[in-house]
Amino acid sequence: MSKFNSVTAVMENKVMPIANKFGQQRHLAAIRDAFISLLPITLAGGLVAIISSPPVTEETTNGFLLAWEKFALNNAEVLNWVFAFTLGAMSLYVCIGITHFLCRFYKVNSFIPILFSTMGFFLLVTQPQELGFDAKTLEFSFIDGKGLLSAILIGIGTTELYRIMQQKEFGKIKMPPSVPASLSDVFASLIPGIVIIVGYTIVYAIFNSFDTNMAQAMFDFLSPTFKSADSLAFVIFITILTHIFWFFGIHDAALGGVMGPIRDGNISINAAAQMAGEQLPHIFTTSFWTYFTAIGGAGSVIGLAFLLIFLAKSKQLKNVGKVGVVPALFNISEPLIFGIPLMLNPMFLIPFLLTSTLNATISYICMSIGLVGKTFSMLSWQMPPFIGAFFSTLDWKAFVLVILLMILDAILYYPFVKAYDRQLTKRELESMAETDTKS
C-alpha cells in the first residue's frame, strides 16, 4: 500500500504538469472553450439531422413514422438550410470562438479581431463560383467539420498577428486628444487590419494558383491523420489516457483542445453525410465517446453506482452510491470518482481503466461491422447514455448495446466492490468498537 502511494505520488507529479501544460496552453484553451460554446449550435444541428432521418424502410406501416417521413420530405429544403448553418457551419463558429477566447486571454477587445478572422475565413475556406453583379454563387461545403483545421489556424493567426502589432504599436496613428477614444481605436486597427487582409489575400492567391483553396488543401493534407485518429487503436489509446488523467482526479478537459476538433469535427461530417443520405464515414465522434465509451461519465460508473446501493454493507459506500447514482445517469461521475474514491485507489485501478476501454472496443467493432448504426447527432452530453445512444444513431440496437455494456461494466466492477466493501466494513466496525470503549 505504501509502495503504491509513493508510486502514485511520483506519477501525480508527472501527470499534473502535463495537465497543466495542456489545460493552460493558451491556444489549446481557446480551442477548448470555443468548442464548449458551440453547444446550442450542435444541439440544434443534431435535432435537425434527427428530424431529417425518419427510421423507415419499404415495409414500415407505423402511422407516426410515415407521417414523420412525409414531414421530413416536404420540409427537406428548410431542414437542409438550417442544418447548413448550424452543425454544417461548425468551422465558422469555431473560428469566431477561438478569436474571441484568445483575445480574452490577451485582454484585447475581441470585436475587431473577430471581423478580421471572419473575413479571413470566408476568403480562405469558401470558394467563389460566380461573382457577377446580379448573382454571386459560393461553394461553401468546407465550412462544416472539414474546414476545422483552417478555421483554427485563421482564428489563432489573426489574433496573434493583431495583438503583436497592437502591442508593438505597429502603424499606430497618433490622434489629437480631442478625438473620441472609440474612434482612435478604429484608427489604431487600421494598419494591422490592412496587413492582415493583404496577408490573407496573398494566401488565397497562392492556393488559387494551384487550382485549390486553403481549406481543400488542408483537408487533403490532413485527412490521413484524421483517418488514423478514427481507428480502434487510437480510440483505445485515448480512452486509457483519459482514464489515467481521471485516476489522478484530473478532468479530461485538459485534453479538450486536442480532442474537440477530432470528435466534434467527425460528428459534423457524419451529420452532413446523414443529411445527404450517404454512408457515415466516422465512428469516433463526440457521441461515441459520451454515450458508448464513458457510459455514465469517466470510469463508466452507472453499474457501479447500483452495485453500491444494493450490495454494499459499508455505510460510506452505500451513501456514496446514493449520492452518485443520479448524476451518473446523466454522465457526471465526479461524485463517485471522488467519493468512493476511485481516484488514486489501487483497488479500483484495473476496472477503472478496463470498463470504458472495453465499452469503446466492443462499440467500435459493432459499428465497423455494421451491427450497430454509427452516430450522426450529438444532443447533449448530460443525456442518459442509453437514450443518447438511440437518438445519436436512431438505431434501437444502439440502445440495447449500451444497456448490455452497462451490465458488463457492473460485472467487471463487482469483485472489486466486494473486496473494497469488506475492507471498509471492517474498518467501520473497528472505529465503532473504538468509540464504544472510549465512552
Added chain:
Amino acid sequence: MVNILIVCNAGMSSGILARKMEDASGGKATVRAVGVSEYQDKLENVDIILVGPQIRFQLNEIKANAVVPVMTIDLSKYGIMDAEGILKDAFEFYEGEK
C-alpha cells in the same frame, strides 16, 4: 452575506453542489456554479471562488484572473457532496484571507 462562485469544467457537477450549499448556508451565502470557459464574465460581486477538484490544474490561471481569494474544494468532500463541510472550509478560508 458571502457570494461564492464555484468553477468546474462545465458547471454541471458543481451545479448540484451549489444548490445544496446555498440551502445549507441558511441565507448566509449565495452560491453559483459556472464552467471554466465562462467564469471570467461572472466575476462581478463575487467574494470567493471555489475550484472543483477535477480542474485543479487550472487553479493558477484562475488565481491570475481573479482579484478575490481562490481555493480548491476538498476531494472527498466534493465526492460525497458534503455541502456543509465545504461551506465551513470556504468561510474559514474567506475569514483567513480578509
